Amino acid sequence: MDGIPNSHRVYDVDVSPSGRPLAVIGHQTDEDAPAYVRVGQTSIQLHEGSVSAYAPTGALQFWDYARWVGDGKVLVACARTESEGDNNAKLWDDLGRLLAEFSLGDGINDVLANDQWLVITYFDEGVYSDIGPGHEGVAFFDTRGGFQFGYRSAIGVGAVPVDDCYAACWTDNDGVIFLPYVNFPLVRLRIDVPTQEVWPTPQEVAGSRAITSVGDRIFFYSPYDSPSYPTGRGDQILQWDVGSPHTSIAGEYPRGKGRSLRGLPGGRFIAPKPDGYTILSFD
Numbered sequence: 001m002d003g004i005p006n007s008h009r010v011y012d013v014d015v016s017p018s019g020r021p022l023a024v025i026g027h028q029t030d031e032d033a034p035a036y037v038r039v040g041q042t043s044i045q046l047h048e049g050s051v052s053a054y055a056p057t058g059a060l061q062f063w064d065y066a067r068w069v070g071d072g073k074v075l076v077a078c079a080r081t082e083s084e085g086d087n088n089a090k091l092w093d094d095l096g097r098l099l100a101e102f103s104l105g106d107g108i109n110d111v112l113a114n115d116q117w118l119v120i121t122y123f124d125e126g127v128y129s130d131i132g133p134g135h136e137g138v139a140f141f142d143t144r145g146g147f148q149f150g151y152r153s154a155i156g157v158g159a160v161p162v163d164d165c166y167a168a169c170w171t172d173n174d175g176v177i178f179l180p181y182v183n184f185p186l187v188r189l190r191i192d193v194p195t196q197e198v199w200p201t202p203q204e205v206a207g208s209r210a211i212t213s214v215g216d217r218i219f220f221y222s223p224y225d226s227p228s229y230p231t232g233r234g235d236q237i238l239q240w241d242v243g244s245p246h247t248s249i250a251g252e253y254p255r256g257k258g259r260s261l262r263g264l265p266g267g268r269f270i271a272p273k274p275d276g277y278t279i280l281s282f283d
Contacts, residue, residue: 001021001038001059001114001275001276001277002025004025004095004275005028005278006133006244007028007029007030007276008025008026008028009025009026009027009028009274009276010023010024010025010272010273010275010276010277011024011025011026011035011060011061011259011272012024012050012060012064012066012070012259012272013064013154013270013272014066014067014262014270015114015218015270015273015275015277015279016044016068016069016070016071016196017071017114017115017185018071020040020068020071021132021276022037022038022039022066022068022074022278023037023106023272023276023277024036024037024046024051024062024064024272025037025061025065025200026051026062026149026233026250027051027060028060028078028274030135031049031051031052031053031060032048033051034046034048035050035051036063037066037074037076037092038092039074039096040094041088041095042095042096042171043096044074044076044092044096046064046076047078048055048261049063050062050063050064050078050084051063051255053239054139054260057099057212060110060171060274061073061107061259063076063078063079063196063257064076064078064079065077065108065110065111065218065225067111067112067115068113069091069113069115069118069143070079070114070115071115071145071209072093072094073093073094073143074091074092074093074094074097074129075089075091075092075103075111075113076089076090076092077089077090077108077111077120078108079107079108079206080107080108081103081104081105081106081110081131082106083131084103084130084131084132085103086103086240087101087102087111087201088103088104088105088106089101089102089104089145091105091144091145092268095274099205100144102141102144102146103145103147104118104120104139104145105120105124105125105126105131105132105134105136106122106126106129107119107124107125107127107129107131107134108120108122108126109122109123109126109164109165109166109237110165110167110168110262112161112168112169112170112176113143114170114173115143115173116142116143116173116174117140117141117142117143117173117174117191118140118141118143118145119138119139119140119141119168119170119176119191120138120139120140120141121138121165121168121178122134122136122137122138122139122164122165123163123164123165124163124164124181127162127163127164133150133218133258135149135150135152135267136150136153136162137150137152137159137162137163137165137180138151138162138165138168138176138189138231139151139193141154144175144254147214148158148183148278151233154194155189155194155196157208157279158196158198159196160180160183160185160187161180161183161197162180162181163180163181163182164180164181164235165178165179165183165210166179166180166184166207166208166209167179167209167210167211167220167221167263167279168211168263169210169211169213169264169265169267170215170264171188171276172265174191174192175188175189175191176189176191177199177211177213178195179191179205179208179211179220182221183199183200184201184205184207184208185198185199185200186198186200186201186242194265199243201220201240202240202245202247203244203280204223204231204233204238205220205223205238205240205247206223206224207223208221208222208223208238209221209222209261210219210222210260210261210269211262211263212261212264212265212266212267212268212269212282213265213267214266214267214283216241216242217239217240217241217242217267218239218240218242219238219239219240219250219263219267219269219282220237220240220247221234221237221238221253221261221263221269222234222235222239222253222255222260223236223238234255234278235252235253235254235255236249236251236252237249237250237251237252237253237261237269237280237282238259249275250279250282253269253271253280255264258265259271259272261280266281266283267281267282267283268280268281268282268283271281
């Protein structure tokens with residue numbers, strides 16, 4: 001991406017259905033410097049503290065989410081909120097005009113957006129907070145922030161436990177897949193008439209940070225891998241055919257200090273780079 005000052009870097013990125021990029025740009029070392037979303041020639045300034053230091057390493061990270069809503073609108077959502085109804089999301093047009101403000105709940109782990117739906121997944125602090133609708137595990141809003149339904153309420157007794165939703169991705173405009181903790185089953189959900197399919201997954205994909213699919217071929221990025229649980233799979237992209245007992249290695253991508261790969265529909269992953277972004281395709 002052109003025009004990024006030498007002192008700045010890209011912290012987050014998304015592409016619209018027609019391929020237009022948006023990028024979150026902030027200073028590399030100064031957490032007090034303003035950060036902004038750049039869409040073409042338009043810059044949307046973000047709130048103070050949206051880029052700040054991660055205590056264990058001191059590295060600056062972007063804590064919020066910036067997503068295209070269709071081809072002409074941009075959603076910026078803050079992961080945390082302090083009370084029910086406290087607005088933590090703003091919707092802008094691609095000229096930088098504010099269209100709406102609303103609440104998406106507390107403890108946001110990821111945001112999926114298209115021209116019909118906002119899909120919000122939550123980590124454990126959101127699931128177990130008193131601020132709705134995080135207790136649903138996954139929640140569905142219209143593109144103006146109107147809550148439509150939650151996963152647990154819509155599916156009822158058939159809903160799998162969602163203590164923390166590790167990864168999610170679109171399958172099409174009305175369908176998503178997601179990977180919830182504790183047991184990491186694969187859930188494929190239709191949004192328009194809420195119904196689900198659920199499959200147990202092989203142990204080697206547990207804890208994956210990102211997911212995408214092409215039909216019944218599922219790709220998982222960066223399963224559990226730590227000094228206390230060394231699997232050697234932390235940089236791997238694993239392919240799994242639904243129902244198979246085995247996975248295969250489809251590729252590798254090094255984990256970064258900040259955000260790394262995120263699933264896009266159609267067997268693709270996207271990741272920010274200091275001067276732009278990378279897309280990996282497995283279609």
